[in-house]
Amino acid sequence: DDVLIKLEQEHDVSSAAINAWIKPLHIEDVQNNNIILSLDAKYGERGIQFIKKKMYDFYISLAIQDLTGKKYDIIFELEKDGASEKSSTKEPVQDDNNLNPRYTFDTFVIGDNNQMAHAASIAVAEAPAEAYNPLFLYGGAGLGKTHLMHSIAHYIIEHDSNLNVLYVTSEDFTNEVINSIQHKKQEELRNKYRSIDVLLVDDIQFIIGKDSTQQEFFHTFNALYNSKKQIILSSDKPPKDLDVLEERLRSRFSWGLTVDIQPPDYETKIAILRKRAELDHIYIDDEIFDYIATHIKSNIRDLEGALNKIKVYSKLNKQPIDLELSKIALQDLIDNKSKQKITPELILKTVAEHYNIQTSDIISKKRSHDIAYPRQICMYLCKKLTDTSLVKIGEVIGKRDHSTVIHGVEKIEKDLKKDSNLQNIIDVITKKME
């Protein structure tokens, strides 16, 4: 189970892929440094090729190494006849509704970053095909799109069991299209998709450039839309930025409501971590949440990964979870390297670039706002991102004394509390340096 969690949280293997490919694997044998995993014979060699192509073996090996400290090579086999007979009575992969039971509205933490997306999802879940159609959710990786989509699907299934709900990733959809073409079963595929009341397609950006898949999706979309069925899509970008997507699809995607999910702010990160710990029944001190939330960038999957790492680390070492242990557990997740590389000089240069002024302006005596403000941002960033002392920072920034630096840092800290745009600017500048 820990391996599965790791695969999903740290290596970005989708839960659908885990259900479809990783869970059905059996541990046949462990010899020296090899773990032999067997796959149901019905998948054939192609199944193994698929797993390798997706590098699941690599991720499994990494996850096991993380958990046990030992490196194993993963070897795949097809199940022997006897065994495959047993497993052929197992439910076929497609019958699984592909939904992660953990991804529900109950476990979703609402913050400023996702409040719109959450509200729209609830509206659609409560009144499919009446509220917004299609609903288009977009945002960066690990910000909760899949979680929201599964939540909608769970909700609808629970409240109206008559509705035919289908959640697929666009990869699943692509594979189905390819299979149907190969086996001349396009009619069947069309019938399947057209009998659906609520269709959710995750990561729709991956159908870009796949002509026959786009075609098929276009027809599916029209058929469902015209018979007033709900369509919910997710993507990493808004429709207008899906450059290579056929125009007719792009415009359709924006017929309903398009909402974004932004990276969480500090408070939301803390709330998500608290919720996660609560669901896992582990007690974690606030200072540890604070440590994770300030050091892990913006991705919620990484936040959860961090928490998980701490949990596993404490279990393996049989030590209680405290700040010390957390810092050690997160050592390689938290990028100290970039911290060392960032120097006051680099900060000055990057800030000057960003504001289109000269570094010499920043260290000059000029006091106009368009120079003084970037100068204070430099002070703030030097304090935050380097180990340089306040006195030294003052010296680098035009021989100013350390109380000027303190004043500058405090000014920016204060502004950050009321000006969310400033946070964006700081993030952009920080990103540039990394």
Ligand code: ADP
């Ligand atoms: P995406 O599909 O946008 O890449 P996911 O939906 O897979 O992101 O989310 C990544 C992880 O973060 C999941 O484990 C999910 O449960 C969790 N997560 C994301 N947003 C929230 C939230 N608002 N509240 C609780 N957990 C969240």
Ligand code: MG
């Ligand atoms: Mg996703």
